[in-house]
Amino acid sequence: MIPASRTPVQWRVPPVPVLLTAVVLIVCAEAGGASMVRFKLELTRWARNAMLARPAVHGLLGVxxxxxxxxxxALVKFDAGLRLFHLHAEGMGLVIVAMTTVAATLASSPASRRPIxxxxxxxxxxxxxxxxxxSGLIPYYGLERGKTIAEWLVWIPFGGATIVALWWLAGLVALRLWHH
Amino acid sequence: MSPSGALLLVLAAVAPAFAHHVGAYVPTDNEITTNFKQIKFSVQAGKFDVALRFFETGPLRADMRARAGSLPRGLEAGLSAALAAGDAAEVERRLMVFFAALARDLALDAERRTADPQLSHDARAAIGARFLEAIWRYYNLVDFAVAQRDDKTSVAVRLAFDEAAGYAKGTAAPAGLREPLARIAQVLSVLIESSTPARRGS
Incomplete structure (x- = not known):
């Protein structure tokens, strides 16, 4: 039960561009999921043909x-990449909405709120x-090289940014709790 | 906090970003191994008419025909006759010969390809590993039948396979792969020879 003396938190809405980004991300996730089902055969055929055209990349021996x-x-991982995009885009859209709302509400200093x-x-x-x-790189560069490119171009920088922001926000919320 | 301490803290925080969930792959049956299991389980259930239908309409028979040149003569016709006659032991023997022949041909091909001096150490090891996977996929299906008839052959193939897998995974020269691959091919050739109808007088 909340003590009567404590001021209730007034939730603040994050900036509209942030919300728009999150909503567009969720729309992309849904459109991606639907497209995966609708064009499954075409996507698989395209990926297979692209791989067959690059036997050296995939170590194909002709046996x-x-x-x-x-x-x-490679086709299972190609499909897994599309599924994981669908899953993560849905999830991260919601994470953006929830966490930026917490940041907008509890990070009182603009110096920390804005970067978070x-x-x-x-x-x-x-x-x-x-x-x-x-997924797009697998047919052209193979499983491992495609993964390395995606890691260094996207997963590590963007995932790292999210993790830093979440730790930062967690620290701020903990500090606020400590002061109260 | 010092700048270097803060940097270390940030790096520690970001470390999980180096791990990503990228899904898992579990090798599945191909059309031949699937058809083999259909036939085998139908025979085990005593449904020889079903097994015969699976054989006559399935890819296993088509593959037998395509490889007829490297298989013992009459293998396909004999298998068909055994299914029609409801002879489970003969069906098993003929399927064993077929899969042993598939594994032997792959071992011979692998031996030839891993000997290519123009390929790098890693490329030869990778080729060897891929062939071993394909060999095991087929041999594994009939190892029990082989062991029942001749446990020495089964042990010899397994030992050679383990040795080859060690060369394919390890840092040793992939040239070492050739010997166990040749042994697999040789042992399976003897098995096929000794199990062919002509030699058995069947």
């Missing part, structure tokens, strides 16, 4: 019994795109 396992794994909101928005919106990028 059916060996190559089919390689192609199967910026990091959460940019990091949260960028991170899921790494999965889309990874």
């Amino acid at each position: 059916r019994d060996v190559d089919e396992r390689v192609l199967d794994e 909101i910026a990091l959460l928005t940019v990091g949260g919106a960028g991170y899921p795109l790494g999965y889309l990028l990874w």
Whole structure:
């Protein structure tokens, strides 16, 4: 039960561009999920043909019994990348809305509030795109090289930004609790 | 807090960003191994008419025909006849010969390819590993049947396979792969020879 003497928190809405980013991200997640189902066959066919056109990249040997396992794994991961984009874009959209609301409400100093909101928005919106990028890179660069590119271009910088912002916000909230 | 301390703290906080969930891959059956299991389980259930239908319409038979040149003569016709006659032991023996032949051909191909001096150490090891995976996928299906008939052959194939897998994974020269691969091919060739109808007089 909240003590009567404590002032209730007045929740503040994050800046509209932040909310728009989150909503667009969720829209992309839903559109991506629907497209995966609608164009599953076309996407698989495209990825398979792109891989067959680059046998050296995927280590294809021209032996059916060996190559089919390689192609199967790459296609499963290609599909997993699309699914993980759908999942993370939905989740991170909600994380952006929830966490920037907390930051807008509890981070009283603009010096910390603004960077936290910026990091959460940019990091949260960028991170899921790494999965889309990874899927797109698999047919051209293979599983591991595609993953490395997606890691250094997207997952590590954007995921890192989100994690830093969340720790920063957690510290601020803990500090606020301590002072009260 | 000092700037270097703050930097360390940030780096520690960001460290989890280096790990990403990218899904897991579990190898699945291909059309031949799937068809093999359909036939095998139908035979085990005593449903020979179902097994015969799976064989006549499935990819296993088509593959047998495509590889007829490297298989013992009459293998396909004999398997078809065994299914029609409801002879489970003969069906198992012929399927064993077929999969042993598939594994042997892959071992021979792997031996040839891993000997290519133009390929790098890593490339040869990677090729070896991929072939071993394909060999095991087929041999694993009939290892029990092989062991029931000739446990020495089963042990020899397994030992050679483990040795080859060690070369493919390790840092040792991939040239070492050739010997166990050749042994797999040789042991399986003997198994096929000794199990062919002509030799058995069946």
